[in-house]
Amino acid sequence: MEPYYLTVHELEGLLRAGETTSLSITEAMFRRIDDVEERIHSYITLMKETALEAASASDQRRREGAARGPLDGIPVAVKDLICTMGAPTTCGSRFLERFVPPYDATTVEKLRDAGAVILGKTNMDEFAMGSSTETSYFGVTRNPWDLERVPGGSSGGSASAVAAGECIASLGSDTGGSIRQPAAFCGVVGLKPTYGRVSRYGLVAFASSLDQIGPLARDVEDCAILLTVIAGHDKRDSTSLSAPVPDYRDFVGRSIAGWTVGIPREYFIEGIDPAVAAAVNRAVAAMKDLGAECREISLPHTRYGIAAYYVIAPAEASSNLARYDGIRYGFRSPGERELLDLYRNTRAGGFGPEVKRRIMIGTYSLSSGYYEAYYKKASQVRTLMKQDFDEAFAACDVILAPATPTPPFRLGEKTDDPLQMYLSDVFAAPANLAGIPGLSLPCGFTVNGLPLGVQLLAGHFEEGKLIQAAAALEKALSAEQRRPAL
Amino acid sequence: MEYEPVIGLEVHAQLRTQTKIFCGCSTAFGSPPNTHTCPVCLGMPGVLPVLNRKVVEYAVKMALATHCTINHVSEWARKNYFYPDLPKGYQISQYDRPIAERGYLDLEIDGAGKRVGITRIHMEEDAGKLIHDESAPVSYVDLNRAGVPLIEIVSEPDMRNPEEGAAYLRRLHEILVYLEICDGNMEEGNFRCDANVSLRPRGEQTFGTRTELKNMNSFRNVQRALEYEIRRQQYVLESGGTVVQETRLWDDARGATSPMRGKEEAHDYRYFPDPDLLPVIVPGEWIDEIRKTLPELPLEKRERFIREYDLPAYDAGVLTASRAIADYFEAVATRCSKPKAASNWVMGDILGHIKEDKLEMEDCPVSADDLGELVRLIDDGTISGKMAKDVFEDMWLSGKKPETIIGEKGLAQITDTGALETVVDEVLAANPAQVEQFRGGKEKVFGFFVGQVMKKTKGQANPGLVNEILKRKLSDL
Known part of the structure; x- marks a missing residue:
């Protein structure tokens, strides 16, 4: 049996029972990648040599009875804006095409310490700016379910790799939906933790107050396993919080009978695809069957979310991306003799159009005379949205909502219309603005066989609840084991 | 018309912490270029700043010594601009809510007291340094200094002449060094001063247009630059012109200020709160603890x-x-x-x-x-x-x-009266002619006798005692 569609916990069992080895799983993954990568393009960089070494080391540990836990020997992929020492970290940008960090991100360090085998670095929208993985300098990634469609973004490669069996699980990052939206588009589970739950050290910043690293995997239990490994306080990230990290796997399989599930009225806007609405309704019905009470709630400031998001995120990005100036590393426009020309031409040549657009929007909204009207106003909206959620979670355990307004769209469909593209994040961005955890879970298919997802949200540091509800719902939906036809 | 100068000063003081403000690199001065650097102070992708608490402690010390109100919650902000010595493309500083505000410094000038208000003190990181090759169109970047902690101390426009400006600077410098939070070495750049100067007709309440002076690296140069700039503005105004608001650089060799290029002036720093750092919380108990350590x-x-x-x-x-x-x-x-x-x-x-x-x-x-x-x-x-x-x-x-x-x-003074009397007797016996002169009223000869006694005792005789004995013996004769 080929292992590439198995879950972390299934492989963990096989490894523990001695029925397979990390090396043979890892080799199988690379065979699979050889088969399908040309059509999907999940990866920017493959790390075959170090992966095989890590797999052998894992097998050695296991033979010596020193296996490190559920991730030991499991092949995973890492989004290409999470720094890996010794392996290129491009952020999907020409600017960092040849950038090899001399340090690991804390999450990568934790993966390595847990014995995980890193297969490679996944494709993404340039600097995580996009919702379709079409802005990558290294070419588009295709949706394994329909090669004419996008995998979502910005963590498109991390989602497609899981969906296509090119890795067992992966890490992505979510600033305004960049884990949850591609997870929904690719029919996998994606979890964005509470802001501060996972260290951002080594995550190349897009919007520092919104960015979080999180797992993408085949099921909720796998997400729980990964989250347990990567969560926790990091003295290198002042915004990471020291709340204790439980074993999130313990929440899988627990009943949610008697729970209150909030259904936010404002998420069923005009323009939402009927197939998406139907998926949410299926989930609501399943929740009721599980003994939970579903109640309509109101998150009144939802409609301002996407506007606030597209002020705050570009503002922070305009500052975060200022370091790419061609002086110390990365792309540099050759032959320049004047400092201003060096800056201008380096940044003109190193960044793609979407990144430039956001830098301009952000620079504008922070500039003197506009700061109050844009950045400050958006920050105030953000506070109101937080209050919305605080009030909601005072009355319910979790919130159930659509993950995206539509199923995966066609390649090129929205590339000429940034606003339409931005609206793809309309249901995802509020969780980032409020800093709360969110998870997107597969919930059936369209008539054309495209995956659909639903989203669950919980209060700050309530990842346990989120996983408990999601695992119960996953089981109740008893999702048919469909695989993309590749 | 008689003009009155109005002067305000901004001082940047490097704090003498062992390590930089947001990473563990050494702050030592004078090492080979780029040897005290790490991914954080180099502004590599994905790295994050972590605050050195010592910096806050030192800033609070200065705030207490200058009678400032300390903000229990202050905030980091990013000051955005491009320059090759600024690795992140922004400087982490404080803007809306600095660590301390509203203090003062008492000066004494020619015996008269003068109080200068302090608007604010804020913490920030220093930038690196550019080294320009004289022989080729090349500049080198040294980032050893990038991330060294600074406090900026901004005065109220309370000074009215260059002497007051210099006196204020000396006092500020003295306090920083006394507190042992700054080396105060102006040549090494760990105490730097910019000045804002304007003129107004004496008696007028509103301020005139000001210029900002930079590049003065000694107390003397600050005073000279202020004197020059006041004369210059006065000349401009008296010849019917208007002062242009601009930054001017002091040229020590020429002894004059001249405008910085306009392009570098048109900055909009786009300050906003730094999302990578939490607000700085300084509880009252911590302030009390620091107060106890003030010298x-x-x-x-x-x-x-x-x-x-x-x-x-x-x-x-x-x-x-x-x-x-x-x-x-x-x-x-x-x-x-x-x-x-x-x-x-x-x-x-x-x-x-x-x-x-x-x-x-x-x-x-x-x-x-x-x-x-x-x-x-x-x-x-x-x-x-x-x-x-x-x-x-x-x-x-x-x-x-x-x-x-x-x-x-054997230098101990001879204070033994008996021994000295013997010497005096010897001297008087050996110089009868001079003794006769003395008795004849020529009192100047007295010094000659003292000299002879000192010579004989190799200078070890107690001069007071010699005088006393000589006087007695001469009158007894």
Whole structure:
């Protein structure tokens, strides 16, 4: 049996029972990648040599009875804006095409310490700016379910790799939906933790107050396993919080009978695809069957979310991306003799159009005379949205909502219309603005066989609840084991 | 028309912490380029700043010493601009809510008191340095200094002439060094000053258009630049022109200011709160703890020296110019119980030698204890003041104790009356002609006898005693 569609916990069992080895799983993954990568393009960089070494080391540990836990020997992929020492970290940008960090991100360090085998670095929208993985300098990634469609973004490669069996699980990052939206588009589970739950050290910043690293995997239990490994306080990230990290796997399989599930009225806007609405309704019905009470709630400031998001995120990005100036590393426009020309031409040549657009929007909204009207106003909206959620979670355990307004769209469909593209994040961005955890879970298919997802949200540091509800719902939906036809 | 200058000063002081403000790199000065750097201070992708708490402690010290109100919650902000010495493309600083606000500094100028308001003190990181190749169109970037902690101290526009400006700077400098939070070395750039200057018709309340002066690297240059700029603005106004609001650079060689290029001026720094750092929380208990560690500040010390040691104001000023000098003086004075004599020795001999040998006070080869003993030996008549000068020279070179030197050279003063009487008798007997002259009323000869006695005793005779014996013997004759 080929292992590439198995879950972390299934492989963990096989490894523990001695029925397979990390090396043979890892080799199988690379065979699979050889088969399908040309059509999907999940990866920017493959790390075959170090992966095989890590797999052998894992097998050695296991033979010596020193296996490190559920991730030991499991092949995973890492989004290409999470720094890996010794392996290129491009952020999907020409600017960092040849950038090899001399340090690991804390999450990568934790993966390595847990014995995980890193297969490679996944494709993404340039600097995580996009919702379709079409802005990558290294070419588009295709949706394994329909090669004419996008995998979502910005963590498109991390989602497609899981969906296509090119890795067992992966890490992505979510600033305004960049884990949850591609997870929904690719029919996998994606979890964005509470802001501060996972260290951002080594995550190349897009919007520092919104960015979080999180797992993408085949099921909720796998997400729980990964989250347990990567969560926790990091003295290198002042915004990471020291709340204790439980074993999130313990929440899988627990009943949610008697729970209150909030259904936010404002998420069923005009323009939402009927197939998406139907998926949410299926989930609501399943929740009721599980003994939970579903109640309509109101998150009144939802409609301002996407506007606030597209002020705050570009503002922070305009500052975060200022370091790419061609002086110390990365792309540099050759032959320049004047400092201003060096800056201008380096940044003109190193960044793609979407990144430039956001830098301009952000620079504008922070500039003197506009700061109050844009950045400050958006920050105030953000506070109101937080209050919305605080009030909601005072009355319910979790919130159930659509993950995206539509199923995966066609390649090129929205590339000429940034606003339409931005609206793809309309249901995802509020969780980032409020800093709360969110998870997107597969919930059936369209008539054309495209995956659909639903989203669950919980209060700050309530990842346990989120996983408990999601695992119960996953089981109740008893999702048919469909695989993309590749 | 008579114009009144209005001056405000902005001082950047490097804090002497061991490590940088947001990473663990050393702050040492003068190392080979880019050897004190890491991914954080190089602004590599994905790295994050972590605050060095010592920086906050030092900033609070300065705030307390300048009577500022300390904000219990202050905030980091990003100041965005591009320059090759600024690795992240922004400087982490404080903007809306600085660590401290609304303080003051009391000055004394020609005996008159003057209070200068302090608008704010904020913490920030320093930038790196550019080194321009003279022989090729190439510039090099040294980022050793990038991330070294600074505090910026902004004064109110309360000064009215260059002397007040210089006096304010000296006081500020003195306090920073006293608190041991800044080395205060202007050449190494760890104490830097920018000045805002404008003129207005005397009696007018509103301010005129100001210029900002930069690039002055000594107290003297600040004063010279202010003097020049005031003259320049006065000339502009008197010839019917208007002062342009601009930044001007002081050129030491030319002794003049000239405008910085316009392009570098058009900055919109786009300040916003830094999302990578939490607000700085300074609870009252922490402030109280820091307050307890504050040393006596120069002004308080000066007043105490005048009061406690009965010193002239001038002496007290010189002796409190640094903590090291003040501590040294106090140790000498305690040992010899003669504060004014101690003051003379420290101000004259010690500071003179220190300056001559280009030493720091800390490296003084004569211990305060030994100098105190020397002063005491003069006081009890063991040696004369003149001999003491020679003993001191020896102490400075050898580091030996005064008793040792006196013993080795047999320098102790002859205070044995009997022995001296014998010598005097000998001198009088050997010079009958001079004795006759003296008796004939030529009193000047008295000095000759003293000289002869001193010669015979190799200068060790106690001069007072010699006088006394000589007078008696001569009148007895």
